[in-house]
Amino acid sequence: MKLALLETDILPPDLAGPFGGYGLMFQQLFERAGIEVESTIFSVIQGIYPERPQDFDALLVTGSKADAFSDAPWVLRLADFLRGRQGAGQKLIGICFGHQLLAHSLGGRCERSDKGWGVGVMEYGWQNKPAWLKAQGEAFRLIASHQDQVTALPPGASLLAASAFCPLAAFHIQDQVLALQGHPEFTPAYGKALLRKRWADIGEGRSQAALESFEGGHDGLAIARLMADFIRC
Structure with a gap:
């Protein structure tokens, strides 16, 4: 399985030192999940794209502090690229900013939420289960950090x-787009570090509750296997 990781952020030095970057985090995730994948990181925020995207089984758009509805040139270029790859029939996966950008660029809408920050470990309920989704149970838990x-x-x-806080928390377009x-x-270590960095912006009460939510664990490994099943289907 060949995967292009389209990296859409550059972490500040205090986070990059211990954690690397979002592309590396996905490589480490698939390794922890026991998934054999040949992945290549492309820093699209710096204008670096795969020369032959069709050679990959899927393209994955990472998270970012940027807004998906931004008119920044690199965001507009990436949105146009994704529309082209969707039109070509390529499999696309989006996480956080990637989820929002896929929705926004393919004809949906993303905007700043009046609910404020979604942070900590959050629970989402499955609304339907297509054939490639082999998840057990009715819900799953993932770390979140977003305003949009x-x-x-x-x-x-x-x-x-979906969840009460985030009603459109995940979507798919048949077996081609997963967000x-x-x-x-x-x-959890990175989630807590990012939370502490944003603590003042988020606010004391919500930040403290988010910190406590990490005690319950999350389902990142299960979702990694779900993404692999989606790519293979």
Whole structure:
């Protein structure tokens, strides 16, 4: 399985030192999950793209502090690229910012949420289970850190998972596009470090509750296996 990791952020030095970057986090996630995948990281925020994207089984768009509805040139270029790859029939996966950008670029909508920050480990309920989704149970838990939310799904999309805080938390377009708001690649150590960095912006009460939520664990490994099943289907 060949996967292109389209990295959409550069971590500040205090986070990059111990944690690397989002592309590396996905590589480590698949390794922990026991998934054999040949992956290559492309820093699209720096304008680096795969020369032959068709050689990959799927393209995965990582998280970012940027807004999916931004008019920054690199965001507009990436949105145009994703529309082209979707039109070519390539499998696409989006996580957090990637989830939002896929929705926004394919005809849906993403915007700043009036609910404020979604942080800590959050639970999402499955709304439907396509054939490639072999997940057990009715819900899953992932680490979250976002202010923006998808508020309208793109044409042809089906809602995959939801919560009261994030009603459009995951969607798919048949067996070609898979997008999730939560972060399967985040470890609790990184989630806590990012939370502490944003603590003042998020606010004391919500930050403290988010910190306590890490005690219950999360389902990142299960979602990694789900993504692999989606790519193979």
